[in-house]
Amino acid sequence: MVDADQTFVIVGGGLAGAKAAETLRAEGFTGRVILICDERDHPYERPALSKGYLLGKEERDTVFVHEPAWYARNDIELHLGQTVDAIDRTARTVRFGEDGTVVRYDKLLLATGAEPRRLDVPGTDLAGVHHLRRLAHAERLKGVLASLGRDNGHLVIAGAGWIGLEIAAAARQYGAEVTVVEPEPTPLHGVLGPELGMIFAELHREHGVRFRFGVRLTEIIGQDGMVLAARTDDGEEHPAHDVLAAIGAAPRVSLAEAAGLELADRSGGGGVLVDESLRSSDPDIYVAGDAAAFPHALFGTRLRVEHWANALNGGPAAARAMLGREVVYDRVPYFFSDQYDLGMEYSGWAPPGSYDQVVIRGDAGKREFIAFWLSEGRVLAGMNVNVWDVTEHVQKLIRSRAEVDTEALADPHVPLETLVP
Template sequence: MTYVVVGGGLAAGKAVETLRDEGFEGPVTLIGSETEIPYERPPLSKGLLLGTDAVDSVYVHTAQWYPEHNVTLRLGTTVTSIDRAAKRVRLDGGDEIEYEKLLLATGSTPRPLPVPGGDRALLLRTLGDSQRISAAVTGSSRVVVIGAGWIGLEVAAAARSRGATVDVVERAALPLVNVLGPEIAEVFAGLHRANGVTLHLGAQVEAVEEGAVRLAGGETLAADVVIAGIGVTPNVGLAADAGLAVDNGVLVDRRLATSDPDIFAAGDIANVDHPYLRHRVRVEHWATALNTGPVAARAMLGQDVSYDKLPYFYTDQFDLGMEYTGWIAPGEKAEVVVRGDLATREFIAFWLVDGKVAAGMNVNVWDVTDQIEALIRSGRPIDPERLADTGIALPDLL
């Protein structure tokens, strides 16, 4: 029987690649709802919007790779149900495919804007979405971005870099404040203000109208283009309908196996029983897709594998580049230690929980992610004063 992979993103693409790299010679079918071959999503809000990346650069493999490696593609096709007893997936056209092992990498869906006229706002998830936004944003455009999370800020930076007038509306007091805390969040607020973006913080959208966004309180923002980036919802309906355990994603063990030992999950939907962090972790970032796809593929082949990668993500906005490594459990209180200069936006920020480094974010400081990870994995309490001292090399802190 066939090994079936459901999804058209990076996790799915890397999974089928790994199956072949590990010597699996049986039939492999990849089923994707989009008509595109599997592609990566970070360029959609970065290089593609800026015009610095070619469209071909987003694909995980070339179109020729799949027939060359005997991978059957069923694109523009949606899996409507899973029959676990018969080990079959049913497709929207009525076909059924038997599977020996099944990987779900169904990704996420952007949350629609829940206000009158909210359907006027463009959402960003697919290659087509990115191309529509890119075509709509010109140097004379008045762009309103709703939501100052990572996607919202990246889109705002790309639009402003292309010469558009950009307003960002955010309900919180600062961009990313719930993730980074006020001190580091202010860095991103200052970055956008310095580049001509107008931030409307502590503000709420009341309606999206023809040519305008109306805020609670009556202020109206002129808008030729409205883009909403208010988060995503993991696509767990297929798994839930099949009776798999679902709770903030699809529950998987360290091998990325679901409650059905022949079905695995990777990417955005995987809520992993993380063996190092000793907590369930679901992360919606590029590195998760990159790394869970191969682990799931090896587990499907019966290998004794374990997904213990630390969460990692990055962003590029204007002249700021950032990498973040680590994870803080919801509700945990962390002490922030800054190594470097916030004013020049060249620093490393560390989050300490019980005196131990839980996460680190390097901003315009490079080639330190391995060192940050070593500090996290050491599990040792570290003196905050020494951690902040740029005269002490990071490896010497261990």
């Protein structure tokens, strides 16, 4: 039975919000839990949108965090297709829905996520220009890729990050022609640096993807509302029937900003500033998932992490903090990707400029290896490619902050666990 004396409101019906609601009940909270989602679909997980579901290998129902009946069974008041347009911090209320429903909260969790960055070029209003963030986007794109494959059509992708590459892989497996436009010199340059990015370029080239590095998309050319080509700043025109913008995501912070919460500097990734327990500058408001910019003692900086594992773990951490538990959210960032026959997992944080050495363990040519990024002999990040069951050891190495023997680190015959102090 619900005790109406306390009300916890969660804004955002993605993985972070749904797992926070689940955790509140699992931890014994008996008050009202109100979960407000601006999508009409029940909360779902996003990785399949650019992987299994997009490829037709997973059914639509497999993406949902819980079966629909779970919410009522656990006394979660789920509001689908409802947008929160205001937070009154003094009255501790949120206003949402077309009728302007107002509910009071004792604790509030913002799990508002991120949204795709938009191309700022002529032609983005054409019918064949796409983004991928929501289930509806994936459903549409799935049909587009199948059609391109049947008709030998061309897809131009702006951006060679994880989403761009995963969709390139999916498009090629459908049979579409694919050109990827990327201003950096390699794919995934901001994550993997130049040392590892070319491995992914070679993988995609082997599967027929064309890359144009060092150039930007400047115009999408169309006729009668349909895409005909994409123009880049080197003057070239690339045939295209559809264009996908995969140029990153921006945290959804407008609601927090309007409420006067402290924000992180946009130049550093933006987001809502939170402490180690994911509490914002307002002690009754917490933030989890893509929108949270949290301090990470291990890396000595503030991070905003957009990946699945951050939502999976951040939502429950925020829920426990809302309940008054002691929480220090310091998970090692983790994400994974599947492209053709390559599967990888990445743990840590090592943007270009933060490391001074890359150590390869295994055979990079065969794409069966682990890469380590180090600074002064200490492991900052590790990526295992087609090598499995090593994530725990990689993360322990990162957490240890110990100097490692790089020769032993590079030697596949030396068990990783023996390198952890």
